[in-house]
Structures are given as structure tokens and as C-alpha cells.
Amino acid sequence: MSSGPSPIETLAVATRDLYEKCGAQKYDLSYEEFHHILEQIAGKYVPGAPAAHKVKFWKELRIEELALARGCANGQEHAWQVFLTRYRQKLYEIARGITREDSSARELADSIYGDLFGTSERDGNRLSRLSFYMGRGSLEGWLRTVVAQEFVNRYRKQKRLVSLDEQEEDGVQFTASDSGPASAIDSRLSAAVDDALGSLSSEDRMVLASYYLDDRTLTEIGRLVGVHESTISRRLEKLLKGLRKQVVHGLTARGMSRTQAEEMLESDVRYLQVDVGKKLQENLPAAFQRDKGTN
Amino acid sequence: MPEFPTIVRRRLQAGEDRKGFHPDADTLTAYVEQLLPGHERDYVTRHLSVCSECRDVVTLTMPEVTAAAEMPEAVVSAVPTESVSVMPTMPRRRWFLTPAFGMAASIAAMALGLTFVLRLDHERAPTASNQQPRQEIQARNENPARNESKVAGNNQSVANPAVQPAPAPRITAGLATAQVAQQRNSAGKPKSVPADSIRAPQPANQPADVADLRRDYLNSQLLFSSSATARSPDLPQAPQPMFPRALNLHAPALVGGSAGAGQTNAYLQVPAAGQPQAAGEFYPRPGTPSSSVIDKLLDASKLPLHAKKLAPAIRAKETEHLSMFSPGLSLADSSQAATAKGADVSEAKGELAQSQAFTRRALTPAAVARLDEPVIQWKVAQGKLLKSSDLSSWVEAYPASEGIVFTVVSGSGPDIWAGGSKAALVHSRDAGATWDKVRLGVAASGDIMAIEGGGLTLQVKTSTGQTWVTSDGGSSWNQR
Numbered sequence: 001m002s003s004g005p006s007p008i009e010t011l012a013v014a015t016r017d018l019y020e021k022c023g024a025q026k027y028d029l030s031y032e033e034f035h036h037i038l039e040q041i042a043g044k045y046v047p048g049a050p051a052a053h054k055v056k057f058w059k060e061l062r063i064e065e066l067a068l069a070r071g072c073a074n075g076q077e078h079a080w081q082v083f084l085t086r087y088r089q090k091l092y093e094i095a096r097g098i099t100r101e102d103s104s105a106r107e108l109a110d111s112i113y114g115d116l117f118g119t120s121e122r123d124g125n126r127l128s129r130l131s132f133y134m135g136r137g138s139l140e141g142w143l144r145t146v147v148a149q150e151f152v153n154r155y156r157k158q159k160r161l162v163s164l165d166e167q168e169e170d171g172v173q174f175t176a177s178d179s180g181p182a183s184a185i186d187s188r189l190s191a192a193v194d195d196a197l198g199s200l201s202s203e204d205r206m207v208l209a210s211y212y213l214d215d216r217t218l219t220e221i222g223r224l225v226g227v228h229e230s231t232i233s234r235r236l237e238k239l240l241k242g243l244r245k246q247v248v249h250g251l252t253a254r255g256m257s258r259t260q261a262e263e264m265l266e267s268d269v270r271y272l273q274v275d276v277g278k279k280l281q282e283n284l285p286a287a288f289q290r291d292k293g294t295n
Numbered sequence: 296m297p298e299f300p301t302i303v304r305r306r307l308q309a310g311e312d313r314k315g316f317h318p319d320a321d322t323l324t325a326y327v328e329q330l331l332p333g334h335e336r337d338y339v340t341r342h343l344s345v346c347s348e349c350r351d352v353v354t355l356t357m358p359e360v361t362a363a364a365e366m367p368e369a370v371v372s373a374v375p376t377e378s379v380s381v382m383p384t385m386p387r388r389r390w391f392l393t394p395a396f397g398m399a400a401s402i403a404a405m406a407l408g409l410t411f412v413l414r415l416d417h418e419r420a421p422t423a424s425n426q427q428p429r430q431e432i433q434a435r436n437e438n439p440a441r442n443e444s445k446v447a448g449n450n451q452s453v454a455n456p457a458v459q460p461a462p463a464p465r466i467t468a469g470l471a472t473a474q475v476a477q478q479r480n481s482a483g484k485p486k487s488v489p490a491d492s493i494r495a496p497q498p499a500n501q502p503a504d505v506a507d508l509r510r511d512y513l514n515s516q517l518l519f520s521s522s523a524t525a526r527s528p529d530l531p532q533a534p535q536p537m538f539p540r541a542l543n544l545h546a547p548a549l550v551g552g553s554a555g556a557g558q559t560n561a562y563l564q565v566p567a568a569g570q571p572q573a574a575g576e577f578y579p580r581p582g583t584p585s586s587s588v589i590d591k592l593l594d595a596s597k598l599p600l601h602a603k604k605l606a607p608a609i610r611a612k613e614t615e616h617l618s619m620f621s622p623g624l625s626l627a628d629s630s631q632a633a634t635a636k637g638a639d640v641s642e643a644k645g646e647l648a649q650s651q652a653f654t655r656r657a658l659t660p661a662a663v664a665r666l667d668e669p670v671i672q673w674k675v676a677q678g679k680l681l682k683s684s685d686l687s688s689w690v691e692a693y694p695a696s697e698g699i700v701f702t703v704v705s706g707s708g709p710d711i712w713a714g715g716s717k718a719a720l721v722h723s724r725d726a727g728a729t730w731d732k733v734r735l736g737v738a739a740s741g742d743i744m745a746i747e748g749g750g751l752t753l754q755v756k757t758s759t760g761q762t763w764v765t766s767d768g769g770s771s772w773n774q775r
Contacts, residue, residue, distance in 0.1 A: 131568055142320055202341040
């Protein structure tokens with residue numbers, strides 16, 4: 001009876017194959033080091049997977065870019081030359097595209113570049129951010145995500161540190177609090193709304209939150225979900241109608257008449273017209289200020 | 296958009312506290328690039344539905360957000376660069392696989408089929424019932440007086456068939472009004488033109504639907520003009536059209552034709568200035584391809600019947616320069632790369648070709664289409680114009696019966712120019728599928744030795760030392 005290769009052999013063959021294909025030798029990555037990296041990635045994303053599954057997962061990785069990133073993380077000179085040639089300009093472009101302002105873009109890109117190079121140390125070793133790249137997406141996409149994360153972190157930190165003078169100038173300190181009607185909310189209404197929201201799919205909830213909480217445009221949401229903006233518009237309408245119907249149904253199930261339930265929602269909407277839109281546009285940097293009308 | 300109740304907004308916001316761990320940058324990148332397997336994608340979507348930070352990151356990460364074209368020159372010139380700028384594109388979800396779309400498509404297909412069948416029945420097999428009213432209308436036009444008495448007589452015969460009284464004034468008045476209106480409508484139309492003749496004539500061997508398609512296409516290209524502009528001498532005197540489909544046009548007579556003297560246009564006869572034009576006459580829009588080109592395209596493509604309203608396809612390659620992420624708009628052009636290029640670029644270029652970042656999945660649709668397109672090679676050998684798609688077998692690209700001894704060929708992509716003896720110049724816009732003869736001018740002489748330039752601006756040199764230049768893609772030529 002003939003048996004196939006053992007899991008260890010399968011993994012070894014696959015690793016050798018990938019090692020030769022990705023050109024890790026050019027970046028002075030040894031086979032053992034490369035194998036360790038692959039095992040580390042598989043341990044993180046597909047822990048305990050059988051050998052065949054692991055090999056399939058490895059083959060889907062951006063293996064050449066992974067070798068380049070790990071070469072850079074090791075401080076290999078040739079790897080850095082290649083990295084700079086390919087990605088340095090793109091890094092500035094990405095930062096400019098996100099911040100939409102030259103000086104901020106330059107500052108952001110320089111800061112990320114420092115992190116990539118590794119300005120901090122752990123256990124006496126230089127810690128490069130590139131050592132966290134796992135090759136699941138493109139290296140350029142990963143850089144874009146890293147820049148976006150840094151930008152969002154900075155914005156949120158900055159938002160918490162707005163001075164009182166600025167708040168006073170903006171009139172924020174003296175705006176009426178919107179917590180008044182909240183105290184008057186019927187517990188039955190909250191429960192009905194929670195039930196209705198709980199019945200939504202994750203994607204529907206994400207669409208609602210992106211539009212109404214984050215003030216994203218239909219185009220941006222469409223790009224995120226992978227459909228046309230008109231589809232998002234129709235979907236939002238359908239979602240709101242469905243939500244309203246479910247909330248009314250939930251309220252009637254909790255002992256309210258249909259008229260009472262609809263009146264409760266109507267009064268809630270009237271209050272909303274005073275509140276939303278203006279609040280969402282306050283203190284937003286350029287990247288977050290988009291006119292919904294223009295998309 | 297319907298109003299969003301405050302309470303829903305509040306409860307939605309309250310749910311944002313249950314976000315758990317954030318996905319790492321790799322996972323978010325793979326999510327944006329649609330590379331995650333289903334269960335992981337669901338997990339990230341679930342997280343995104345309750346985490347505004349990650350939603351912000353993902354939205355900012357979308358490739359279209361980064362506008363390379365907005366990059367200031369100062370920032371770009373400060374860094375070493377390589378003239379490769381290919382943004383990864385996010386594959387779109389297959390929305391057309393949804394049941395709703397399938398049902399809508401089925402209904403649309405059935406409606407189209409039904410419309411076509413009904414139209415065929417109407418056009419090809421006219422029945423006695425629908426011929427009769429037409430004949431009656433014609434008869435009325437020819438003899439209104441008889442019609443009047445007939446209608447009146449009919450009316451009277453219903454009332455009292457035994458007696459022949461005076462015509463009923465009400466009905467007569469109504470008929471007279473209708474006749475006046477009919478005469479007004481037909482003013483400017485030659486009465487000798489019967490209703491059936493307003494259809495465009497069709498070649499006997501051409502299917503009706505293809506002829507209709509050609510006519511629709513030509514109609515869409517026609518300009519109605521009542522101003523005193525110039526016109527081609529061989530354009531027919533057309534009546535004032537009531538609507539575009541009623542044009543009495545004959546495509547071969549309108550477009551194409553032989554080239555005139557002097558600066559000529561092989562694709563379209565541009566009329567000489569100063570000739571008056573009658574009201575309602577129409578001329579082809581400049582740039583309209585000749586009817587022979589259209590016929591060949593239609594015959595070659597064998598378009599299905601439901602594709603009647605389709606315009607000729609625009610190739611991705613032709614519109615690529617309009618794309619936001621096309622290399623043409625990238626700031627990393629060759630000149631900048633030359634000035635700011637870092638060390639060891641030659642080696643890095645080789646690695647770029649191996650990079651996974653530039654695999655087919657990461658390329659734009661236009662770039663993928665370009666990769667798939669066979670590259671046609673051209674050459675002139677023994678006076679013949681030859682082309683090959685694999686460099687192993689060469690076929691004659693221009694009919695030998697035309698008697699042109701070719702000397703030179705030039706062009707890129709589908710736009711090919713070839714010149715030969717006696718200042719003969721031919722041009723193909725579709726990689727040799729169809730050719731147009733181009734005349735340089737009456738004074739052109741000698742064999743064409745060189746064709747330089749491309750696009751709209753072209754320079755042709757002959758063996759007698761003449762240099763002919765065009766700046767409008769060959770419509771007119773000037774001797775330099």
C-alpha cells in the first residue's frame with residue numbers, strides 16, 4: 001500500500017519551493033529564517049490547520065513582498081534600495097491622498113518612514129514596523145492601511161486635545177446639550193429599536209453606521225461594500241423603511257397602539273432635524289469633510 | 296433619503312462599544328483587496344459595523360482615495376522614483392449573480408424578444424387589415440372631395456339609406472379641418488414621396504436588422520442644420536425630416552466617396568465653403584466613419600438582433616489615458632524618473648517585473664486588457680504590406696489588386712499608416728481590418744519614403760523631396 005508524503009515533507013517541499021520563488025536569498029534571508037516566518041504567519045492566522053491547508057494559505061501570500069519587507073526589517077541594504085525605489089514615492093502619494101494637504105502629508109509620511117526603518121528598540125534590537133507585514137495583502141495596500149491608521153490615531157488624539165479657547169470660538173461650549181430628550185425615551189422604544197437593529201446583518205449595520213454616524217458619502221460606502229452608490233442609496237431607504245416597520249411592530253407587541261407607536265417615532269424624527277448634520281460637520285479635518293450632495 | 300430617527304442613531308452608537316479587538320493592518324488590507332476568505336470577511340464586517348475607527352481606516356485605505364494626480368511636483372521631485380504606477384484595483388462584487396438581477400434580466404429579455412417578434416410581424420408580413428387603412432389614407436389624399444362625399448354618404452346611409460340628403464355639416468367641417476392639418480403637416484414634403492419610401496433603402500442581400508442598425512447609427516451621426524453652410528455636391532436633396540427615423544437617406548451617397556482635388560478628406564467629403572444649403576438639409580458630422588467601414592464592422596461583428604441600439608464599442612486601450620490611475624496621469628513620468636532616479640534602478644527594474652504587486656490581479660482592467668491583446672507586427676517586404684501576430688507567419692494585409700507597391704509602414708496599436716509608390720497612402724484605424732485611401736494632394740509625387748509622427752499630427756516624406764504634414768489625423772494635408 002503506497003502512502004503520500006507526510007505532512008512534514010509536504011510543508012518542507014512547499015517552503016523550499018516558495019523560498020526559491022520569492023528571491024529571499026537576495027535579501028540575505030536564510031531558508032530557516034524564511035521557514036520560521038511562514039510558520040509564524042500560519043500560527044497567527046490558521047492555527048492548528050492541517051498541512052495541506054497551511055500550504056494553500058502560504059501560496060496565497062504575497063511571498064515576494066513578504067521577503068522584501070522582512071529583508072528591510074533585518075536592515076539589509078539591497079532590500080532597502082528596492083523598497084525605496086518602489087514605495088517611497090507611493091508613500092508620499094498615499095499620505096497626500098489621505099490628508100489632502102502637503103505639509104501634513106510630508107509629516108505623516110516621514111513619521112511612517114521612520115517607523116518602517118525602525119527608530120525604536122526591543123531587547124537591544126531595532127524594531128521595524130515592516131516586521132509586522134504578513135503578506136496577506138499587497139505591500140502597497142498594507143502601507144496605505146498603516147498610513148490611514150496613523151492618520152486616524154493622530155486625528156482622534158488631536159480631537160481630544162482641542163483647547164477651551166478654540167471651543168469657545170467655535171461656540172461648542174455654549175451649544176445646547178442634546179441629552180434632554182434622551183431622558184424622556186420610553187424604555188419600550190429602546191428595546192424595540194435594539195431588537196430591530198439586532199436583526200440586521202453586519203453589512204447592513206455597517207452601511208447604516210457609515211452613512212449616519214461617520215457621515216460617509218454613498219460613493220465611499222459603495223466602494224467599501226463593492227456595489228454602486230445608487231445601490232447603497234436604495235439599500236439605505238429599504239433599511240430605514242424596514243427598521244421603522246420593525247420598531248412599530250415591536251412597540252405594538254409591547255402594548256402600544258399602532259398610532260401611538262408611529263407618533264412616538266414621528267416626534268423623535270422631528271427632534272432629529274434640529275440636531276444632525278450640523279454636529280457631524282464640526283471639527284472635521286479635510287479627509288472627513290465631504291459633501292453628501294456631491295458625492 | 297428617509298429620516299433617521301434619533302433613537303435608532305443613539306442605539307446604533309451605543310453598539311459601538313462592543314467592538315472587541317481591532318483587526319491588524321494585514322487583515323484590513325486583505326479585506327479591502329477582497330482577498331479574505333468568507334468567514335474572516337464576515338468577522339471583519341461584523342467588527343466594522345461597530346467600530347468607527349476601523350471604518351475610517353478602511354475608507355481612507357480604499358485605493359481611489361489616494362489621488363496621485365493631486366501630488367504636488369515639489370513633493371514628487373524630492374524622492375527617487377520609477378516610472379511604474381499601477382494601483383491595485385478592488386474587484387467588484389458579482390452583483391449580476393443576484394436572483395433579483397437574474398429575474399430583471401429575464402423579464403427584459405422577454406420584453407425585447409416580444410418587441411422584436413411584434414415588429415417583425417408588422418414589417419415583414421403586412422396583413423390585409425393593416426394595409427387597408429394605409430390605402431384609404433392615400434386615396435383620401437388623392438381625392439379629398441370624394442372622401443368628403445363618401446364620409447357624408449356613409450353617415451347619411453346610417454341615418455336614412457333611402458334618401459340622399461345634403462352632407463352633414465359637422466362631419467364635413469371636421470374632415471376639412473383634418474385635411475388642412477394634413478396639408479400643413481405635409482408642407483415642404485414632396486407629395487410624390489409615398490409613405491413607404493421614407494425608409495432608408497436597403498441592399499437586397501443585407502438583412503433588415505443590420506440595415507436598420509446601420510441606419511440608426513448613421514442617424515445618430517447626422518446633424519440637422521438650416522444655416523447656410525457648405526455641403527458636398529453629391530449629397531441628395533432631402534426633404535424636411537419630421538423625425539430622424541424618417542430620413543430619406545442613402546448612406547453610400549452621404550459619406551465616403553471619392554476624394555476631391557487639393558486638400559481632401561478620405562473619410563468624409565467636407566464640402567467647399569460658401570455653397571448655400573437648403574433648410575432641413577443634413578450633413579454627416581465630421582469624423583463620421585465611411586459607410587463601407589460601418590458595413591464591414593457590422594458584418595464582421597455579426598451583432599445579435601437585440602443589439603440594435605449599441606454604438607461601436609470603445610476599447611479600453613483608447614480611453615486609458617482618461618483614467619484617473621492611468622500611467623499618463625501619474626506624476627512618475629519618464630522625465631521625472633530621469634532626474635530623480637536613485638541608484639541601482641536597472642536591477643530594481645528587473646525585480647519589478649517579478650513583483651507580486653504587479654500581477655494580473657493587481658493591474659487595472661485596462662492594463663489586463665492590454666496584456667491579453669495580441670500584438671500585431673507590421674512590415675513591408677517586396678512591395679507588399681505584411682502583418683503578423685506571432686512573428687512566425689506573415690500575411691498580406693492590403694489587397695494586392697489595388698496595385699500599390701508599398702515602401703513604408705508606420706503606426707502603433709490599431710492606427711496604422713502605410714505608404715507606397717506614386718504617393719499612395721493608406722490608413723487603417725482598426726489594425727488592418729479596413730483601410731482608407733488617403734490623398735496627400737494634387738501636387739504629391741514620388742514614392743512615400745517616411746511616415747513620422749502619430750495620432751493627429753503626421754509627416755510624410757516622398758522620394759521627390761516633398762514633405763506633407765497633417766495636424767488633423769489625415770483629413771487635410773499641407774505641403775511644407
